[in-house]
Amino acid sequence: MREQLRLREIDVAVDLVRRAGVLGNAIQLEQVFINLLTNARDAVANSPRKAIRISASVDRERVEVVVADTGHGIPAGLERRIFDPFFTTKEVGKGTGLGLSITYGSSRSTAG
Ligand SMILES: Nc1ncnc2c1ncn2[C@@H]1O[C@H](COP(=O)(O)OP(=O)(O)OP(=O)(O)O)[C@@H](O)[C@H]1O
Ligand SMILES: [Mg+2]
Numbered sequence: 001m002r003e004q005l006r007l008r009e010i011d012v013a014v015d016l017v018r019r020a021g022v023l024g025n026a027i028q029l030e031q032v033f034i035n036l037l038t039n040a041r042d043a044v045a046n047s048p049r050k051a052i053r054i055s056a057s058v059d060r061e062r063v064e065v066v067v068a069d070t071g072h073g074i075p076a077g078l079e080r081r082i083f084d085p086f087f088t089t090k091e092v093g094k095g096t097g098l099g100l101s102i103t104y105g106s107s108r109s110t111a112g
Pocket of ligand 1: 035039040043069071072073074075082083087088089090094095096097098099100101
């Protein structure tokens with residue numbers, strides 16, 4: 001997605017400490033990252049500073065990946081609903097509200 005983000009003048013910082021082997025379904029993991037990055041892309045669309053940071057930390061058992069953006073943030077009180085299927089705050093026709101629900105399901109089945 002690098003090119004797509006660059007065209008929108010979004011700074012992307014990838015802060016990965018070191019390479020790590022991960023067990024999981026590559027296609028599902030790709031889906032997870034595409035969904036998170038697409039959400040970050042949309043969130044910074046009207047921000048004066050457009051930046052996304054992807055960082056990861058590794059310990060013996062797991063890799064934790066954080067995707068952060070300089071957008072408006074998740075509205076207070078909606079933190080629990082954003083993973084629900086079809087929950088979206090985007091305009092009609094812009095979002096299906098399935099991204100995070102798929103992401104949540106994939107993360108769980110991948111971890112298992
Ligand atoms: N990075 C983010 N910043 C602010 N709000 C977010 C972010 N990511 C998700 N959200 C909120 O969570 C809602 C649900 O996200 P989700 O990815 O499931 O659906 P969507 O992006 O609206 O539509 P779709 O992913 O199907 O195109 C979004 O509509 C938005 O309100
Ligand atoms: Mg989405």
